[in-house]
Amino acid sequence: MNKNLEMGEFLRSRRARLTPAQAGMPDTTRRRVPGLRREELAHLAGVSSDYYTRLEQGRARTASPPVLDALARALRLDDTERAHLFDLATPDPPPPRSHPPRPQRVRRATYQLLDAVDRAFCPAFVLGRRTDVLAANRLAEALIADFDALPARERNLARFVFLDDHARDLYADWGTVASDTAAMLRMDAGRHPDDPLLNELVGELSVHSDCFRRHWAERNVYEHTDGAKSYHHPVVGKVTVSYQAMALPSEEDQILCIYTTEPGSASETALRLLASWTNSPVDVPEGTARRSGRQLPSGAGREYGSAIIETDPDRRLSWL
Template identity: 65%
Template sequence: MDREKRTDVSMADFLRSARTRLTPREAGLDDSGPGRRRVVGLRREELAQLAGVSVDYYTRLEQGRSRSASAEVLDALATALRLDDAERSHLHTLARPRPARRRRRPRPQRVHPATWGLLDTLQQTGHPAFVLGRRLDVLAHNALAGRLITDFRALPAAERNQARFVFLDPHARELYRDWSRVAADTAAMLRLDAGRHPDDPDLGALVGELSIHSEDFRRLWSDHQVHRRTTGTKDYHHPLVGDLTISYQALTPGDDPDQILFIYRTEPGSPSETAMRLLARWNDPAAGTSGVEAQVAGQDRE
């Protein structure tokens, strides 16, 4: 399939998925008329009316038979579909024509020394932190992030990937208390990356691997949802220190827009902060391992 055709199909799939997720009531339409609706979400003619385009034109867009969508039309569709900023940007990216080029692997990403220094500083202040790159590859993390999630440094380089961990590692389902939400967000982040780098053969191989080995990933990938992490919270059930809730912030370090630095923190004075401090001292000779083990064991008994 040539490059322009792949773009049309991707945009068509995204539009179709977004339309079926939006109910008439959410779109501000009256759905109290007689008879049962035979479609899930909005009808094509309803979306076309909301966006101010003809039904025939919108149908051609959704069937991948038109490459003429202007920025104004895309914005009108995004507004009618109630897309957020990440979804709106994704739609524009999918519709943007790119010159045909040979699929080749991009250069390996490198973490800047200043970012490594920041990871060390965050380690000293008790903050797990890690850097994700293209395809959600884990490029770097401090020791505390390795203890909280998993030590990606102990894995072969090809397996240091957040999506592979979430969908293929059994530990992830036990670690994340709301694994379903984490899985949906992970697939949506990967879908956003796929829109930006459609010619990345390593990303295609990753999606193929996950699709083969994870039914959950196949289902979520077919939803065509996209997500860009900025801030939020996440709940863990850690095998050593029990339950804890963290808040995170995502930043772009240096001059590589395809790198994201995640910084975790816990609420001061909370049980989660206590658990994080215990985790930071685990196997730390300066802290005294036996004392930490006793505190953790006591917490587990409670």
């Protein structure tokens, strides 16, 4: 990925969404597009029109932190977008080594933490680079998908969201989830522009998902921090959770996501019921899935019991 060109495209996309009224400028002329003109944005940022044009065209070799700050203010970037702009403006890293990047590892203490919150009826999982699902507790796998049953390459949230048809049924607001997931990958691309596995993933999603191509072209960025999600689970019905996403201090590019529910709510009851089924055969409603008889896999530091996985052969993921 050419970071100069990527920064230019990002600046262009943010300028196009900013109207003169939002920028506090009079709009007295007819416009072919709603966004600001280059010279208007350059004036707001206090740089020359020629220099800003070269930035958008990817022809400027560097941009100093004060210039980036001025552009961020002029474009009214939020904290996540500002961080992405600075990522794109950093010098290109050395060429990648010939061998593939080392896989990320999850510490034993993190597995123990996942187990601890599982006993509190809280789904939790660890996301790595490229939205790879590095680890998950039993309740997260019961609620979302059994990523442990997949080959390592397939344990990826973006692949699930965009390429697995069941994700559209699972997420109550799949469109928002899809948009946020693409924006998470875009943020990761700014931090690791030469990651061959990320480039491969983006290529795969672009080929197989029209929705991903559309969201990727929007160049939005998103940081997974906190919020709410609703699921339409095939067994326990609607589940609404609040989530917190925290960077693990001892590991680079690992995010711990923990889901909680309102005490006494129907969603809490649903998760407790789902948790009880992770240690016993699951009675899935007729037509939801077919019985496979396969046992849950064992993970590092985890006891998965003897739950029977219900598997739909037409889906890429297995459900508890």
